[in-house]
Amino acid sequence: MGGKRALKPRKAPRQERAQETVDAILEAGAYILVRDGWEKFTTNRVAERAGVNIASLYQYFPNKEAIAAELQRRHIAKxxxxxxxxxxxxxxxxxxxxxxxxxxxxxxxxxxxxxRLHRVFAEELPRASRRVHGERDEQVMERLAEIVEPYGIDVPDREIALFLFRVVGHAAIHEAASERPELLENPVFAEELVTLFERYLVRE
Incomplete structure (x- = not known):
């Protein structure tokens, strides 16, 4: 069977009860993703956890990919x-x-x-299902270039420098979130990252 899996909800809830059903489905989906991972994430298990029948789930989400996509959208927005x-x-x-x-x-x-949910999104979801609501890499790079432009950074190649800044920063923070989440609350961790990037972007 070919073709892309649908990543959008079938319809938006219009009444309070329908919204409660969708919220229950998404809450159950997040729970199962964190507890069991993507491989064991199924619409049947989500429906059972949410306390809704599978037909009700399919009214709003055509497949598990659409549930994961909506979870990502809400996660990113928050x-x-x-x-x-x-x-x-x-x-x-x-x-x-x-x-x-x-x-x-x-x-x-x-x-x-x-x-923990962020880790599942980044490490377990199929590539086609990741970051469906996030900024494209080009948009992130453009935004970074605009931010640092007034400060006259001193690097041989600005595009490469900003690419490394983005990738290294995300990797360090993501690894901390996955392996040592207490670092996210430690101000020294943030200051060390700031020093790392400042010394890389401004060279004496």
Whole structure:
């Protein structure tokens, strides 16, 4: 059988009871993903955990990929709820270190939102199902370039430097969230990342 699996809900809930059903399905889906992983994640198990019949689940979600996609959308939205405030703070920064600190703190805050579920999204979901609601890599790179532009970073190749900044930063914070989540609450971890990036981007 060919073709892509549908990643969008079949319909949006319009009444309170329908919304409660969808919320129960998603809560059950998150629980099973965290507890059992993607391989054991099925619509039947989600429906059983949610206390709804499978027909009710299929009214809203055509398959397990669509459930995972909606979970990702909500996870990303919750993790990025502070972005507007972060952008305002970035506009008032006089130096690169201050801007880097805001970026690092924002990335850490995003990973604090259910880090175990975040790990499943990043490490277990099929590639086609990942980051369906996130920014494209090009968008992230453009945003980083705009942020650092006023500070005159000193690197041989700005595009490569920003690529490494993005990849290394995400890898370090993701690894901390997966293996040592207590580091996300440790201000020294954030400051060490800021120092790492500042010394890489501004060379004497």
């Amino acid at each position: 993790g990025r709820s502070a972005y507007p405030e972060m952008r305002e703070r970035l506009r008032s920064q006089a130096d690169l270190r201050g801007a880097l600190r805001i970026l690092v703190e924002g990335a850490i805050a995003e990973h604090r939102v259910n880090p």
